[in-house]
Amino acid sequence: MNKKTIIIIGAAILAIALGIGSFFIFRGEGNVKPDRRANTITLAEEYYNHGEFQQAMDLLNGLLIEDSTDQEARTLLNEIIEAKKNYEEEKAREEQEALAAQQEGLKESLDTLGDSLQNQGGSSNTSTEAMNALLAREEERAKEEKLQKEVDALLNAARNALDDKDFDSAESLVKQALNLKPDSGTARALQVEIDRKRKEAESEAERLAREEKEKKINSLLSDARRALDRKDWSGARNMAEQVLEMDPGNGEAYAIIGDSYYNENPDSAANRNRAQSEYEKAIADNPDDWQSRFKLGQIYAAEGDLNRAIEEMQKAADLNGQNGSLYYELGKNQYRAGLFRNALASFKSCELLDPKVEGNYFALGLTEKKLSMNSNALNAFIESSRLRPTHAPSFWEAGKLYFSSGKTSDALKTLKMAVELEPNDARYRKSLALAQFSASDFDGAEINYEKAAELEPDNGENYHNLALVQMMKADYSTAIVSASKAIKLDSSNARYYFTMGEINEALAMKDSAVQMYKQSINLDSGYIKPYINLALILDESGNYNEALNYMKEAEKIDSESFVVWNNLGSIYLHIEDYDNCIKYYRKAAAVKPGDTDVLFNLSIAYIETKKNTEAIAHLKSIIAIDRTYWDAYYRLAHVQFSSGDKEGASATVKSLLSANPDYEKADELKALIGQ
Known part of the structure; x- marks a missing residue:
């Protein structure tokens, strides 16, 4: 297992309103300096010892490109190629055995399922779902098997071409195989072998000519990259085209031309189309060109083709598994496509690789919020606001989650920060006003709803909320004006008429209130x-x-x-x-057993129906709940007296008058018990 795969799996274990940003990647020269040779050899040996063959081979190939006479690097490379070949053969054998076992297991499962369906008459939803799942797995296995056969056919053809010393054809076939399956270790090993045998077959004159040509090409490519860095788009294209005249299939030249068009104006459809064509040529020459795959993904995203955007960005991330920014951009497109679980895994991978990627924690929070992981989302927004202390949306999202979890104090503090950062965003004003309303800060809520109404004068909800706050302040004359504005903006909203009815009631305008309530009912x-x-x-x-x-x-x-x-x-x-x-x-x-008003009214009904025992029990319950519910004493004394319990009535009256000697019906009760 290579290092890239380990990182991806690690991120997946951690994981178990977004647009496309301007993420420009300029291509570095990548030359290995002589004083780094020893470290490169040591690192390659470490990768080799850990079974990470491809990383080791990539490092050694880099050394040999710089110095094809480096015998130590070549000897180590040949050793790794042989070890990788043995590993691949063993792996292929194990895969074949596993596939055979899987096919046998699938056959048995289908036979069992067929018997089950036959016994159940084919009516079981569970059996149908199981059948669909088995068929889906079989279809996926068949696709993988077909793909592997295509790759194997290409590699066999490449080997035949290599035996015939047709190096160009062999190299082309291997590239086709890698385009189908970028992670094919067999294809990569064959690619190295082709390059080695090509060089071995050269005469001294051919070698010198090739090296001189490569030197010119590398010089032009370096100059072209520097032209990109200084935004000399036409200059970069000119030098890349010179390379293509010497080497018509040079993928790096195509990539530079693609970069020149894309980076010159990524918003231009014409530029994107031309860049797309160049990137596709670059990838055809070099399937490992993760930068071109990423840019291709950006182009697809800009065109709205999210599936292809995700496919190319995923390949780019697979090829360069240590780049957190790639996972961030991949996650944004997965989020846009509604693939929230996948987006979560990508954002968590970015967090693992590079926690300082701007925007990742905010995107992570939005994704976790979509997945109802609100506690995790809150932590992500808090971290986002820490890393981006001027990013109002991070404070806003955190504030809303604080509020929904009942942490009003934290919500107020955080939402106020969002408003301070962006005072003219009505969304932030409304969220803060709601939290203030909940905290009974009606003055603060009124100020922010008024500001929201100024910012969104055509939104009736702002005026309706303003009316509700003004009602809580008992400022009904102002509330009726706000409610009228809400109705004027949206006369089809039943809630607005209901609120107007409440205001009319408060102003003792009962007839108007009745009309408002009836209109509310008519609307909903x-x-x-x-x-x-x-x-x-x-x-x-x-x-x-x-x-x-x-x-x-x-x-x-x-x-x-x-x-x-x-x-x-x-x-x-x-x-x-x-x-x-x-x-x-x-x-x-039964719903609210401690509601003394309900119990009192129930007691009255019992009294009216001569159910004195039930009435006495409920009145005593009221007094036990609320020792100051004086009318309960009054009613209890009368019921006790009428039931013949004069001692009980006397005790009730004495308890009442002892606690409240100025009770308005004290004389009546004294007369009742003969005092």
Whole structure:
């Protein structure tokens, strides 16, 4: 297993509103300096000893490109090639055995599943899902097997061409194989062997000519890269084209031309199209060119083809597994495609490789939030705000998560920071106002909702929220103006009319309130609040039957509502339907057994139906809950007296008058017990 694979697996274990940024990668020269040779040999030996053949071979190939006479490097390279060949052959044998076992297991599974389906008459969803899963695995295995056969065919053809000393054809076939399967160790080993045998077959004159040509090409490529660095796009293209005249298939030259077009204007469709063509040629020549694959991925993303963008960026990350920025860009496109689990793995890989990549923690937080991993998301946003102390969105996202988790104090502090950084962003103002409202800071909430309304004057929700805050401040004359603006902006919103109804009620404008509630119901017949408030107004005005109708409609919307049950009990109490009154008060009391008002009203219903035992029990419960509920003492004393418990009544009156000697009905109670 090579180092790149280990890093990817490590990131995956950790993992178990995003656009495409301007991520320009300029190509370095990559020349190995003579004073680094010994370190390179040592590092190659370490990779070799750990079984990481490709990394070792890449290092040695770099040395041999600089000095083809380096016998120590060549001897070590040949040793590694032989070891890798043996490893690949052993691995291929094991894979064949595993494949045979898998096919046999699949056959048995399908046979068993077929019997199961036959026994169940083919009606089981579970069996169907199992069949689909097995077929999907078989299809995936078949695709992999087909791909491997194509690669093997190309490599066999390459070996035949190599035997015939047709080095160009052999090299072309190997590149095709690597394009199909970039991680093919066999193909890479054959590529090195072709290069070695090509050089061995050269005459001295051919070698000198080749080296002189390579020297000119490398010089032009270096100059072209420097031209890219100074943004001399046409100059870079000119030098790369000179290289192609000497070496028509030079992938690095194609890549430089692609970079010149893309970096010159990545927003231009024409530039992107030309760059895409050049990058594809570069990759055809060098399947390991991760930079061209990455740029190709960026181009696909800009065109909206996220699947191909992800495919190319994934290949780039596979080829350069130590570059955290690649995983960050890959993750952004996976996020845009809705592949949140994949995006999470990519962002975690970036965190592992390079935790300082700007934007990664913010992207990680957004992804974890999408996956309902809110605690992790909060930590990511906090880290993002630490690394980017002027990034308002990080503070905003953290503040919202603090608020949703009930940490209002932290939410206020963090959201205020977002507003300070970007005071003209209405989203931040509204989130802060909501937190302030929750903390009963109505003045602060009003200021921020007013600012949000200034920033978004066509958004009725801002004025509606402003009206709600002003209601909490009992500033109804101002609230009615805000509510009117909300309705003017959106006359189809049932909530706006309901709020206007509440304001009208507070201003003792009952008829207007009734109209507002009815309009709210007309706009949304499933909105329960206007039914309840309308029923209460009608109940208070003595229109009990109409009130009952509206409250029963409310019960249809929410048959488990404590508020509805409690108010139905009250309405039935008023129309003296005590059986239904007791029924609904008991339902309400079961939901909130400590609600003394519900228990008191239930006691009244029991008294009216002569159920004194139940009434006494509930009145005593009220007093046990609230020693200052004076009317409970009053009712209890009367019920006890009428039930013949004069001592109990006397004790109740004495307890009441001892705690509240100025009780308004004290004389009546004294007369009751004969004092």
